[in-house]
Amino acid sequence: MKNLFSSSQKSFFQTSANILKVIYLSGFFILIVTLGYYQIFKGDYYSKRAEKNYVRLMPIRAVRGSIFDRNGKTLAYDRAIFNISVIPYQIKDSKDALFSQISKYLDYDLALLNKNYKRNLQNYFSPVDIIRDIDKTIALNLKEKFGDLLLINPQPQRYYPYPYQLAHVLGYVKDASSFYEKLKKYGYSPLERVGFLGIEQYYDTYLKGEDGGDLVEVDAKGRAVGFLGKRIPKKGKDIYLTIDKDFQIAAKDAIGKKRGCIILMNAKTGEMLALYSSPSFDPNLLTAGKNTSKFLSSKHSPLLNRTIQSRYPIGSIFKPFLSLVSLEEGKSTPYTPFNCEGQLELGISRFRCLKHHGQENLFQAIAHSCNVYFYNLGLRSGPTLIHKWSEKFGLASLTKIDLPYERKGFVPSIAWKKNHLKQNWYAGDTLNLSIGQGYLGLTPLEVIRAFNLFANKGDLVTPHILKQISNLPSGLQKSINSGVNKENVLIIKKALRQVVISDTGTGRTLNSLGLGIAGKTGTAQTSGKSHGWFLGFFPDKEPQYTICVFLENGGSSYNALKVTGSFLSILKEEDLL
Amino acid sequence: MLNNIKTLNLRLSGFKTIALLLIALNVISLACIYSSLHQGGVFVGSDTLLRQMIWIALSWLCLLLFSFINYRVYYNLSYIIYSFNILLLLGVSLFGKTVMGAQRWISIFGFTFQPSELSKIAIIIILAKFFSSKKESGFIKDFLLPLGLVGLNALIIFTQPDLGTALVLIFLFVSIGLFSKVNKFYFIGFVILGIVLTPFALGALKDYQRQRLTVFINPDVDPLGAGYTIIQSKIAIGSGQVLGKGFLAGTQNQFNFLPERHTDFIFTILTEEWGFLGAIFLLMLYWLILMKIIQKIGDSSDDFVYFFTLGISVLFFFHIFINIGMTLGILPVVGLPLIFLSYGGTNMLINYILLGIFLNICRNNH
Numbered sequence: 007m008k009n010l011f012s013s014s015q016k017s018f019f020q021t022s023a024n025i026l027k028v029i030y031l032s033g034f035f036i037l038i039v040t041l042g043y044y045q046i047f048k049g050d051y052y053s054k055r056a057e058k059n060y061v062r063l064m065p066i067r068a069v070r071g072s073i074f075d076r077n078g079k080t081l082a083y084d085r086a087i088f089n090i091s092v093i094p095y096q097i098k099d100s101k102d103a104l105f106s107q108i109s110k111y112l113d114y115d116l117a118l119l120n121k122n123y124k125r126n127l128q129n130y131f132s133p134v135d136i137i138r139d140i141d142k143t144i145a146l147n148l149k150e151k152f153g154d155l156l157l158i159n160p161q162p163q164r165y166y167p168y169p170y171q172l173a174h175v176l177g178y179v180k181d182a183s184s185f186y187e188k189l190k191k192y193g194y195s196p197l198e199r200v201g202f203l204g205i206e207q208y209y210d211t212y213l214k215g216e217d218g219g220d221l222v223e224v225d226a227k228g229r230a231v232g233f234l235g236k237r238i239p240k241k242g243k244d245i246y247l248t249i250d251k252d253f254q255i256a257a258k259d260a261i262g263k264k265r266g267c268i269i270l271m272n273a274k275t276g277e278m279l280a281l282y283s284s285p286s287f288d289p290n291l292l293t294a295g296k297n298t299s300k301f302l303s304s305k306h307s308p309l310l311n312r313t314i315q316s317r318y319p320i321g322s323i324f325k326p327f328l329s330l331v332s333l334e335e336g337k338s339t340p341y342t343p344f345n346c347e348g349q350l351e352l353g354i355s356r357f358r359c360l361k362h363h364g365q366e367n368l369f370q371a372i373a374h375s376c377n378v379y380f381y382n383l384g385l386r387s388g389p390t391l392i393h394k395w396s397e398k399f400g401l402a403s404l405t406k407i408d409l410p411y412e413r414k415g416f417v418p419s420i421a422w423k424k425n426h427l428k429q430n431w432y433a434g435d436t437l438n439l440s441i442g443q444g445y446l447g448l449t450p451l452e453v454i455r456a457f458n459l460f461a462n463k464g465d466l467v468t469p470h471i472l473k474q475i476s477n478l479p480s481g482l483q484k485s486i487n488s489g490v491n492k493e494n495v496l497i498i499k500k501a502l503r504q505v506v507i508s509d510t511g512t513g514r515t516l517n518s519l520g521l522g523i524a525g526k527t528g529t530a531q532t533s534g535k536s537h538g539w540f541l542g543f544f545p546d547k548e549p550q551y552t553i554c555v556f557l558e559n560g561g562s563s564y565n566a567l568k569v570t571g572s573f574l575s576i577l578k579e580e581d582l583l
Numbered sequence: 584m585l586n587n588i589k590t591l592n593l594r595l596s597g598f599k600t601i602a603l604l605l606i607a608l609n610v611i612s613l614a615c616i617y618s619s620l621h622q623g624g625v626f627v628g629s630d631t632l633l634r635q636m637i638w639i640a641l642s643w644l645c646l647l648l649f650s651f652i653n654y655r656v657y658y659n660l661s662y663i664i665y666s667f668n669i670l671l672l673l674g675v676s677l678f679g680k681t682v683m684g685a686q687r688w689i690s691i692f693g694f695t696f697q698p699s700e701l702s703k704i705a706i707i708i709i710l711a712k713f714f715s716s717k718k719e720s721g722f723i724k725d726f727l728l729p730l731g732l733v734g735l736n737a738l739i740i741f742t743q744p745d746l747g748t749a750l751v752l753i754f755l756f757v758s759i760g761l762f763s764k765v766n767k768f769y770f771i772g773f774v775i776l777g778i779v780l781t782p783f784a785l786g787a788l789k790d791y792q793r794q795r796l797t798v799f800i801n802p803d804v805d806p807l808g809a810g811y812t813i814i815q816s817k818i819a820i821g822s823g824q825v826l827g828k829g830f831l832a833g834t835q836n837q838f839n840f841l842p843e844r845h846t847d848f849i850f851t852i853l854t855e856e857w858g859f860l861g862a863i864f865l866l867m868l869y870w871l872i873l874m875k876i877i878q879k880i881g882d883s884s885d886d887f888v889y890f891f892t893l894g895i896s897v898l899f900f901f902h903i904f905i906n907i908g909m910t911l912g913i914l915p916v917v918g919l920p921l922i923f924l925s926y927g928g929t930n931m932l933i934n935y936i937l938l939g940i941f942l943n944i945c946r947n948n949h
Binding site for chain 2: 015018019020022023024025026027029030033034036037038040041042044045046048049050051052053055056057
């Protein structure tokens with residue numbers, strides 16, 4: 007690289023530099039002349055074009071997939087509504103005048119118009135809905151009066167024909183715009199609709215389809231002068247559920263205004279046939295963006311899905327589970343007798359029973375729900391074994407049902423109490439746990455899944471709601487072996503039948519239904535009114551259905567039995583079983 | 584000691600003009616990007632702006648770093664740099680990230696890096712080495728060999744596909760060749776051959792090409808096609824008139840008529856908001872940088888310096904001319920950024936590195 011530095015070399019370099027200078031100068035000259043031509047010579051022309059320049063994106067929303075029940079009855083679908091929209095840029099100077107005119111013409115609240123406008127504003131050249139779901143003739147009258155300033159914007163709107171009956175199962179649909187920041191990373195656009203809660207949320211990606219749109223060039227008066235492109239929207243997929251809408255109707259009628267829930271499950275497959283949480287809400291109102299403060303501020307929390315989102319003590323429902331623990335661990339046999347004198351004394355405390363039962367074996371103790379018997383079983387088994395087996399029964403773990411926001415329940419342990427409450431575990435804690443009280447808290451769905459062990463020969467099912475998407479069936483959910491001894495399960499199953507058929511059984515009122523019900527009642531004490539429970543399955547020989555009825559602060563299990571009775575008798579009368 | 588102080592002074596004097604010009608361009612770049620991130624008067628995204636700031640800071644670091652590395656290193660390492668660059672490009676085809684339908688990015692810590700940009704440095708270095716170390720030695724060694732090296736590099740980039748950068752490399756080859764002592768007819772013949780073959784090449788690639796270009800311009804509105812963008816860009820520039828519409832007041836920008844507006848069409852934003860005067864001011868900044876480099880070309884101490892500085896000036900000019908010509912609608916839309924202004928880190932980084940090397944050359948050649 008050592009070049010001899012000569013003057014000829016130097017002049018060669020200099021000549022090149024001069025030639026380059028001329029070339030670059032001409033290049034810049036061309037650019038400057040062109041710029042001058044556009045900006046100075048034709049500046050006015052282009053300014054006018056800029057003023058008149060509008061491209062309007064008219065989004066076409068995809069029709070969302072419908073939702074059907076197990077018999078093909080429609081539970082949710084999109085119907086067409088008409089919205090009135092404006093293009094912000096087009097009305098930027100006349101907005102206030104226009105809105106007050108519309109407000110007068112329709113007798114529509116002016117503040118509401120402004121509020122809708124603000125809420126729905128995406129950008130300055132796309133239509134903004136200011137009135138939703140307006141009668142078509144009124145819409146046409148408006149359009150005639152205000153002309154190009156307004157647009158009639160037909161939109162698909164979600165509609166639920168059985169709103170209260172299925173609210174918690176289905177959820178509802180909302181504009182993504184209000185949650186756009188969160189949804190953006192999942193590929194949503196602010197103009198899309200998105201499912202909230204229930205099936206609408208859980209299977210949103212299948213249901214939503216793909217939005218399309220027209221790209222139109224318009225002049226200053228809003229007249230379309232050019233069509234630039236179109237993307238055809240794609241309809242979402244239809245979804246079929248395992249739920250039976252008639253069961254939901256019956257559940258709502260049976261529970262009435264009481265708080266609680268009713269779950270009916272296929273004992274063999276875990277298919278949900280009814281899943282009703284009370285009180286319920288109207289998803290149509292939420293979908294339409296109407297005033298929903300009634301739901302949100304209600305002290306009865308209607309948006310809460312009590313079947314999966316709330317933990318409760320389960321009272322005597324825990325007793326068959328404890329029996330199974332004791333049998334599995336050989337702490338007792340079905341015929342090990344315990345004497346009940348109406349209470350059990352432990353130190354200075356007295357742990358009560360409902361009455362003086364005398365000597366009872368497992369069958370009698372379950373039928374009569376004798377506390378003292380289970381205090382003894384609990385003391386024999388101890389909290390560590392109870393905790394260990396609870397996990398095997400699927401308690402205190404998610405059922406993995408296809409619904410969002412499921413919570414898991416809680417079964418206390420010695421270690422938990424030590425770590426979290428910094429207290430020792432006392433025998434009294436064991437006694438409370440033995441009768442489903444104390445720190446124990448479970449969701450009704452967890453409880454029905456675990457209870458189904460007795461109906462399904464000790465196998466655990468996975469509760470699920472999806473039957474098929476379009477024509478693709480959901481994978482058949484297989485039962486999992488819980489690891490319990492089948493014979494022990496059958497012993498307890500027999501005892502559960504005694505609850506209903508024995509003259510002194512706590513569930514005898516259900517015997518008259520003639521469905522072959524076996525089950526267990528439960529009354530769980532709370533700081534307020536007790537919770538009432540009934541868990542059961544039928545027919546007892548070859549169980550098809552497992553049921554859970556839960557009444558929040560519903561008094562004793564007697565009320566839960568009444569609701570169970572009326573729910574099942576509706577199903578029986580209507581020949582639905 | 585005295586010598587050290589003297590060199591330091593020289594360092595600063597060479598550095599000062601370039602630094603001031605770059606700072607002015609930084610300010611313009613951030614202002615235009617900030618403006619481009621507005622819609623209907625509302626600021627809609629800080630992420631892009633922040634990233635550009637980080638890239639600018641990083642670029643400055645590189646500028647300083649490379650201004651301290653003796654430029655003769657590149658002469659010795661030219662083949663290694665070239666090979667490394669080819670390997671990196673092949674790496675993109677295997678591990679690259681597809682952005683806007685073009686697979687030419689490598690993602691590091693969330694910042695995407697575009698190795699095809701590195702080719703620009705590698706090619707300038709290898710051509711400088713090639714033409715400076717050769718006496719006249721015939722068609723094959725003087726022409727075909729460098730063409731082969733550039734051609735291989737361009738071909739890989741072209742398949743990624745990045746037509747713009749591939750053309751830049753070929754253009755570098757022809758212009759550096761024309762200013763060398765190699766027989767000029769080789770290069771003139773090559774260009775004529777290219778022009779004659781272009782219709783055939785376009786005929787074969789037309790649909791593909793058009794598709795690729797539309798995807799580049801704006802993936803969201805592909806029905807609009809390339810022509811629409813140019814119309815909108817022309818409207819924006821023209822309506823800026825002499826004084827411009829003012830900062831953040833460009834309606835074409837604010838109402839989302841300009842696709843790719845903080846990358847390839849950043850000049851449109853500048854001219855809409857700052858008018859003819861703003862555009863002239865920008866061109867003046869570019870002219871001063873180019874003059875600084877041209878001055879060095881004339882003063883070159885050896886052939887390597889001559890070809891290297893020549894390469895840099897040609898590269899800068901080509902980008903400026905093609906990009907602005909494209910926004911004005913007098914040149915076809917190829918995805919070339921406007922140097923020192925467009926959003927996009929790798930291009931900025933590469934240009935700063937080139938200037939860093941240039942500053943080192945200035946320092947060592949006084």
